[in-house]
Amino acid sequence: MNCKYHTQDKAQWYCHQCDISFCVNCCDINPREIAPRCLLCRTHLESYGVSDKVTPFWNKLSEFNKYPWQENASKFLLTYMGIAFVIGLITDFIPLVMIQLLLLLALYSIGIGYVFTVLTRGARGNMNAPSYDEALVFNSDSMTFKVILLYIELIGLGYIGYLIFGGGFILPYIAILSFCSPAMLIVLAMEKHVSSALNPARIASCIRAVGWPYLLLFGFSFLIDLGLEFAQGQLHFWLPQAIAYPLLFGVLAYFYIVKFSMFGYVAFQYHTELGYGIDAENLLENDDTGVVKRLMAKADVYIQEGRFEDAEDVLYDLANDKAHTVKALERLVRLNIVRRNPVGVVKAANNYYKNPKLATIGGDALRLYLEIIGFEARFKPTNAGARTVLINHMKHKRYEEDVNKLSAINEKLQTDVNLPWLMLARARFESEVMNNDTSALQMLNKLLSKYPRGGHQREAEQLRQVCQSMQQKLPSA
Numbered sequence: 001m002n003c004k005y006h007t008q009d010k011a012q013w014y015c016h017q018c019d020i021s022f023c024v025n026c027c028d029i030n031p032r033e034i035a036p037r038c039l040l041c042r043t044h045l046e047s048y049g050v051s052d053k054v055t056p057f058w059n060k061l062s063e064f065n066k067y068p069w070q071e072n073a074s075k076f077l078l079t080y081m082g083i084a085f086v087i088g089l090i091t092d093f094i095p096l097v098m099i100q101l102l103l104l105l106a107l108y109s110i111g112i113g114y115v116f117t118v119l120t121r122g123a124r125g126n127m128n129a130p131s132y133d134e135a136l137v138f139n140s141d142s143m144t145f146k147v148i149l150l151y152i153e154l155i156g157l158g159y160i161g162y163l164i165f166g167g168g169f170i171l172p173y174i175a176i177l178s179f180c181s182p183a184m185l186i187v188l189a190m191e192k193h194v195s196s197a198l199n200p201a202r203i204a205s206c207i208r209a210v211g212w213p214y215l216l217l218f219g220f221s222f223l224i225d226l227g228l229e230f231a232q233g234q235l236h237f238w239l240p241q242a243i244a245y246p247l248l249f250g251v252l253a254y255f256y257i258v259k260f261s262m263f264g265y266v267a268f269q270y271h272t273e274l275g276y277g278i279d280a281e282n283l284l285e286n287d288d289t290g291v292v293k294r295l296m297a298k299a300d301v302y303i304q305e306g307r308f309e310d311a312e313d314v315l316y317d318l319a320n321d322k323a324h325t326v327k328a329l330e331r332l333v334r335l336n337i338v339r340r341n342p343v344g345v346v347k348a349a350n351n352y353y354k355n356p357k358l359a360t361i362g363g364d365a366l367r368l369y370l371e372i373i374g375f376e377a378r379f380k381p382t383n384a385g386a387r388t389v390l391i392n393h394m395k396h397k398r399y400e401e402d403v404n405k406l407s408a409i410n411e412k413l414q415t416d417v418n419l420p421w422l423m424l425a426r427a428r429f430e431s432e433v434m435n436n437d438t439s440a441l442q443m444l445n446k447l448l449s450k451y452p453r454g455g456h457q458r459e460a461e462q463l464r465q466v467c468q469s470m471q472q473k474l475p476s477a
């Protein structure tokens with residue numbers, strides 16, 4: 001399904017009221033609201049899901065690997081290793097099991113708080129690593145408690161199974177658990193209830209929502225765990241705690257950040273299928289071109305619906321932003337030509353030709369001018385600088401009439417500071433396009449006698465010399 005107004009773009013939202021599908025660019029997204037609103041009737045829109053529109057997680061593996069290298073994440077890792085070092089030192093010197101356990105618990109708790117923050121952020125489409133402080137705001141204690149509770153219950157279930165079915169139960173049970181663990185962790189992070197994470201129906205629905213790609217997710221997660229186990233065995237065996245701890249927990253945290261950033265992204269990619277909400281603004285491109293695209297897209301909707309006043313409002317909004325004034329005004333001119341509204345055309349056009357940097361977009365300015373006079377033949381930019389730019393760009397005979405029209409300056413404009421430039425442009429046109437050096441010379445003489453000094457002087461004198469030498473050559477030729 002594609003957007004009704006942008007038939008190239010996939011539809012992202014649906015309005016029940018209007019029975020219209022919108023792309024991500026053409027609806028009103030307010031970060032404080034649960035869902036974007038319909039531009040036409042203002043009701044909340046329904047999401048079509050993003051799983052077929054965002055890059056699938058299996059194509060983003062390198063991004064998950066880079067996640068721990070983001071500044072916030074690597075700062076966390078360093079801090080975490082520092083804490084692990086201190087705790088390792090303490091356990092080396094105080095061989096009390098109770099204290100060792102408590103310290104370990106604290107260490108795990110910090111790590112769990114961080115990786116679950118990574119997951120819940122990613123689930124909203126935000127792949128920027130959280131800072132250590134942001135992770136602390138996340139209630140890491142209760143999450144740690146829930147993770148421990150989850151493990152205790154799983155071990156309990158295994159024990160009960162062992163009592164009932166005997167030793168043959170253990171291996172299949174571990175295999176199933178390991179297969180379900182990504183789903184369990186995602187459900188736990190998103191719903192924050194151990195009971196949902198243990199609910200076979202919920203786990204199954206999560207796996208079903210992701211579909212076959214879940215096998216990939218499981219595969220990646222399993223490989224990471226395997227590697228970690230190997231590292232753990234090696235480090236623990238050879239080194240004293242004070243060195244083993246920071247290394248061990250550093251590696252652990254590193255790979256769990258990778259893993260949980262992947263889980264989070266999966267929850268984002270399949271959020272509709274999983275039944276989770278996301279922050280709609282995370283779907284948007286947040287750079288400058290994204291902003292323009294969205295405003296233009298909104299204008300499209302209004303134009304196609306015939307709501308021209310609304311379209312004009314959007315475009316004048318866009319024109320307020322200096323970086324986009326030109327584009328927006330150009331669109332406004334065209335919009336009003338289509339509407340057959342001369343007042344609107346002249347208003348927008350005069351604003352457009354006020355642009356002090358018009359010379360840099362001379363070609364566009366000329367094209368627009370030709371469109372305008374095709375509709376409103378009497379139009380002339382009130383700004384002499386703009387007329388100069390236009391004349392400079394009319395280096396072709398077919399423009400002669402237009403040049404004359406543009407150069408017919410009324411008295412009021414005689415004092416315009418741009419008049420010398422306009423006369424120079426006219427002279428250049430006469431000489432270069434019309435091959436009429438006599439009238440070019442007339443214009444230049446008038447210019448230099450009236451305005452002998454100024455930025456235009458050197459250029460005018462050069463041109464006069466060229467014209468004079470051309471004239472001397474002609475009779476002898």
Ligand SMILES: [Zn+2]
Pocket residue numbers: 003004005006009022023024025026297
């Ligand atoms: Zn659209």
Ligand SMILES: [Zn+2]
Pocket residue numbers: 015016017018019038039040041042043
């Ligand atoms: Zn609607």
